[in-house]
Amino acid sequence: MATRLMDEKQRPEIHRTLTVGEVAARSGVAVSTLHFYETKGLISSWRNSGNQRRYAREVLRRVAVIKVAQRTGIPLEEIREALATLPEKRTPNSDDWKKLSAMWRSHLNDRIERLTRLRDQLDGCIGCGCLSLETCPLRNPWDCLGSEGPGPRLLDPEMCRGKKAVGVDSEKQILRSPPPN
Numbered sequence: 001m002a003t004r005l006m007d008e009k010q011r012p013e014i015h016r017t018l019t020v021g022e023v024a025a026r027s028g029v030a031v032s033t034l035h036f037y038e039t040k041g042l043i044s045s046w047r048n049s050g051n052q053r054r055y056a057r058e059v060l061r062r063v064a065v066i067k068v069a070q071r072t073g074i075p076l077e078e079i080r081e082a083l084a085t086l087p088e089k090r091t092p093n094s095d096d097w098k099k100l101s102a103m104w105r106s107h108l109n110d111r112i113e114r115l116t117r118l119r120d121q122l123d124g125c126i127g128c129g130c131l132s133l134e135t136c137p138l139r140n141p142w143d144c145l146g147s148e149g150p151g152p153r154l155l156d157p158e159m160c161r162g163k164k165a166v167g168v169d170s171e172k173q174i175l176r177s178p179p180p181n
Contacts, residue, residue: 018054018055018056020045026060027067041084058090062091065083
């Protein structure tokens with residue numbers, strides 16, 4: 001497919017700086033989101049002589065990277081840390097994106113594994129106690145997990161480090177504490 005070049009009169013004017021409204025319209029995120037990103041150190045702006053925010057055009061790519069990373073489940077703090085590794089906090093280029101995405105790949109694989117395990121375990125019992133307590137892999141006899149902290153301890157391997165699997169086949173292995181003696 002041939003690219004048609006525009007002559008100078010046909011080409012739209014490209015502004016080097018953008019207002020917050022222009023960035024919001026071009027990036028598809030709300031103005032309040034841009035302000036939030038700025039408070040979290042993900043993007044930056046400056047004020048013009050009329051005290052209005054201005055952004056470099058490159059912020060559009062930076063916001064796109066942030067949105068893609070968020071959609072994959074990467075927490076904003078990890079996104080901020082990764083973007084901070086770029087020289088002079090510049091906007092990611094193609095090589096930078098390859099490095100950033102490689103850094104996040106193992107986190108994504110872990111998340112996919114946890115979600116797959118959760119999906120596979122939820123089809124029989126959710127640990128509420130109303131189903132078969134003898135066969136439910138999520139049951140918590142004598143509340144032995146209560147001392148380990150709040151929340152669903154059994155379904156998140158991050159919360160169960162060092163626990164051994166008991167009473168479940170290797171295909172649907174559940175991490176749990178052994179019952180008290």
